Amino acid sequence: MDYDRMKKSLVAVGVIVALGVVWTGTAWYTGKQLEGRMAEMISNANTELNKASPEAGLTLGYQDYHRGLFSSTMHLVIKPTAGMTSAILKPDQTIVFNETIDHGPFPFAQLKKFNLLPSMASVHTTLMNNPTTKPLFDIAKGQSFIDAQTRIGYSGDTSSDINLLPLNYENGEQKVAFSGGEFKADVDGQGDKIAVSGEAQSGLVNTVNEYGQHVQITFNGIKTEGNSTRSEFIERIGSQKASIDKLAISIEGKEMAVVEGFNINAKSELQEDKKHLSGQIDYALNSLKVQNKDMGSGKLTLKVGNLDGAAVREFSQKYNAESQKLLADPAFSQNPEAYQQQIVELFAANLPLLLKGDPVITVAPLSWKNAKGESSFNLSLFLKDPAQSTGEPKTPEEQLNRVVKSLDSKLVIPVDMATELMTQVAQLEGYQPAEAAKLAEQQIKGLAAMGQMFRVTTMEDNNVVSSLQYSNGQVTLNGQKMALGDLLGMFGMPTMGEPEAAPVPEPETPAVPEAPAVPQQ
Template sequence: MKKSAGIAVGALVAVAAIGTGGAWYTGQQLPAVLDASIKQANAEMAKTLPALGLDASIELLSLDRQFFSSNARYRIKFNGSLDGEAPQQLEWIITDRIEHGPFPLSRLKALKLMPVMATSNYALESNPALEKWFAASKGVSPVEGQASLGYDQSVSGTLRINPLQSALDEDTSLDFTGLNVDFDTSAGAKAIEAQGLMDSFKLSTKLPESGEAMSIEFKGMTLDSQTAKGSSDFYLGKNEVKLQTVQIQVGEGAPVQLNGFVQRDETSETDGKLFARYSYDIGMINYQGHDIGGSQMVWSMKNLDASALQSLVAIYSQIIKDSGQLQQASLEAEDDLPQLSEEQQAQLMAGLDKLLAAKPGIALEKLAFKTANGESSLSLSVDLNKPESFELPPPELAKQLIAQLDAKVSVSKAMIGDVIGLQASLGGETDKEAVAQQASMMTEMASGMALSTELAKLEGDSIVSSLHYADDKVDFNGKQMTVEEFVAMAFASGAGMGGMGAMGEEEQSMEGVEFEEQGEETLVE
C-alpha cells in the first residue's frame, strides 16, 4: 500500500512539474507565436478581402505575461462596405486571457485532457461606438469565445455571438437568440471544419412607402462546413446551411412560410480546374394554411482554370486597392470607375484568354416548382470557347464564344391544374367540382395555345420545349435549322401567340360568363 501511494504521489508530482515547466515554456514562446499568427492573418486578409471591397488588419496592443497565464489586447481596423453605402472605418478592441499549456485550467474543468500550448478566452471590448450593441446584449460582450492552440499549430474552439434584443430605430427592432459555432482548423488554416446552431433571428420594420408593418423570421438554423485549401489556394469542400422555417409577414395579411430550406455548395479541383455546384431547396411553401408546393434551384460551373481565376482575382484586388475606392468603385457611375492602365488591361485580357481556353461552362441545372400532382422545371447551360479575337463583330464574336447552349422548359399540366385550383380556393371558391372543371379548362387552353404555335410539344403529361445550339446550328424541339431560320420562326410564332392571346382573353371572358351561368343554374336546382 505504501509503495502504491508513493507511486501515485510521484505521478502527481511529475504531472505538476510538467505543467509548471510547460506553462513557463509557453510564456516564453507566446510573443513569437502571437506575432507569427497575426502576420499570417494579415497576409491572408490582404490577399482576399480587397476583391470584396474590404480592408482589415490586426495588431497586438499589449501583452502582460505571467507564469500560468497572460493578458493580451488586440486592435482590429476595418475599412469598407458590404451594403453598398459609403465606406466605413471601424476599430474594435479584443481582450484575451491566455491560459498557458500544457493543461489549461478551463480545459481540465471541461475534462479535455489533451495537452495544448495555450487556450485563448477572447471577448469584444466595449467602446462608445459599440454602446448600442452592448446594450442590446444586456451588457454582455456581443462576441466572445475560446480557442485552444495545439503543439502542431492546429486550433479548435468556439465562437459565440450572444443574444441581442434592440430597437434599431423607431420603426425597426431586432430579436436574436444568438449563434454558436464550433470550429477546428489545421496548421495554417489549411483545413477548416465548423458546425453552428441558431434558434431564431427576427427583424421587424415598416415598409417605406405604405408604412405597413413587415417582419421576417428565421428559425432553427444549422450550419456544417468542411473545407480545405487545394493546390490552387482556393478553399474546396462542402458547406451546408439548413433552416427549419422562414416566415415573412406584411401588415395584417397571412404570413408566407417556407419550410425546410437547405442551401448546399460543393467545390472540387481536378488537374488545375475548378468545379462547383450550388443547390437551394425549399421543402414546402405554405400560405393561409395551404401547402402550395416546394421548389429547387441548382447551379453548377465547370472547367474553371484555377490559376487564371486566381490571377484575375489578384489583378482585380490590386486595381481596387490602387483606386483607393474599394467596393464603392463598382457601385458609382461609370465615369467614376478606376481607369485601367495599358498594363492592367493586358493582364486582364491575358487572364480572360486563359480562362476561356479551358472551355468553362455554367449551368442552371434545374429551376423547379413542385405541387401535389406535378412538377415544372427550367434548365439552361452554356459552354464557352476562346474566340480568335474580342475585336470581332458581335455576331461573329458570339458564334466563336458560345461553344454550345442547351435549354429546356417542361411545364406539367397537372401542376397548372393544381395552381389554378389553389387560386380558386384562396379566392373563396368552395365548390370542388366547379374548381376542378375550371382548372381542367384553363390547363387545356394553355396547352393548346403552346402546341398550336409549334413552340412546344407534348411529352406525356408535360408541355415541353427544348433547344440545342452548336456549330452555328439549332435543334429546336427535334427540328434542325440555321440560327437565322430559328430567329425568324421565333418572331413569327411570337406574333401568332400575341394574336391568339387576344382571342384567348375574349374566349376566356365568354367561358367565364358561361361558367358563372352554369353555377347559377346549379344553385337554382
C-alpha cells in the first residue's frame, strides 16, 4: 500500500516536472519568436499609420529589447518622420511607451484574468515620463495616463484592453477632471480587420481665455464603436458610430451653449458588382440650447453611391503622395495657410477621377426642427464622367452637361418655424420677447416676399417652398420650365459664348416696417 502511494507520488512529481520543462521551453521559444517578428510588426504598423494619416508625420520604432526566460521588455517610440514636419510632435519630441511582454503559451498576466487560451504573449503598456509627456504625468499625479493589456495570438491576432486613468488637477484658476475611459481594440493577424469600441463617462476643463474670461467646458457620455476591413480600392471600408450625451460651454459662470444627444453614424461598403463603392453618414442632434434658449434639433443624412473603386484608389494614391511632398516642403509645412490652399488645389485637380463611374449624391434630408415645425432640404444629384465628353464646351448647358446628368432638389421652410427660430435669435441679441417676436415676423415676411418677387420661392400652405430640377439642359424652377441660360440670366450671370443680356431693372424691395431699436446692454 505504501509502495503504491509512493509510486503515485513519484508519477505526480514527474508530471509536474515535465510540465515545468515544457512550459519553460515553450516560453523561451515564443519569446524568441516574438523578438524575431518585432521588426516586421513595427514595419506593418508604420505602413498602416502612413496610409491612415500621412499628414501626422509620425514614425513608430522600438529600442532596448531585452529578452528573458518568461518575460521581455522594450520601449516603443513614436517620433516625427525624418524630413517631414509633424502635425503633433516637434523635431526633438518623442512619445515612449514601456512594454512588458509575458511569454506564452500561458502568459501570467493572462492567467490573472482566468483566460486559459494559449497565446504567444501578453503585453502590458504604460506611458514613459519624459519631457514630452511630463505635463500629462503632472495632471495624472505622476501616474501613466494610459494602461493597456494586449493579448497576441500565435496567428498574430491582437486584442487590447485600454484604460485611460481618471484625472483630477487644479492649479490656480485652471482645473482638469476626467472620469477615465475604457476602450477595446481587436486586430486580426494580417491587419485586415479592426474593431474598436469604448466609452468615457465625463470630463471637465476650467481655464481662462485670451480675454481673461473664465471658461468651463464639460462633457458626459462619450461612446464609440466601429469595425473596418481592408479594401482593394480604399484603405478600409466598414462602419463607425460615435456619440456624446451632453456638451456644455460656460463663460464667467453663464451657460452659453448646451449640445445634447449628438450622434454620428458612418458606413462604407462595396456594391454588389464588387467594383463600385458607396457610403453614408448620418448626423443627429437632439437639442441645441444657446443661453438657455431652445434653438431646436437637427439631422442630416448624406449618401454617395456608384463611386468607381479603381478611380478612388488612384485618387487616394495621388492625393496622399502629393500631400506628403507638401509636408516635406518647409515652404508649406511651416505656413498653414499656404499648405491649406495647396491641399484644396490638389483635391480640385484630382476631383475628375472621382467622377468616373457616374456617382450619385443624395441629401435626404437636411432638416432643422423646433416647437413650431420642421424645415427640410432634399437633394438628388446624378453626376457623370467628364472624360466621356468630347470637344470644348461652348455654352453653359454644354459645360454643365459634361458633369451633371440630373438634379432634383426641394426646400421647405414653415413660416411659423422660421419665425420661432428668428425670435430666439433676436432675444439672444437683447430684444425683449414681444419685440423679438415682432421683429422676427417682419423679417420672415420680408424674406418670403422677396423670394417670390425674384421667383426663387413660392408659398404653399404657409410654407416657403423652392424646388429645382435639371436634366439635359432643361431647368424647372418651382414648376416653371426654362433654359439654363434663362436661369443664369435671372441672377445677372453672363452666358458662355453669348452676348450678355441687357441688365434687368432691379425690383423694388418690399416695404418692411422699421425694426424696433436694439436695446442698450
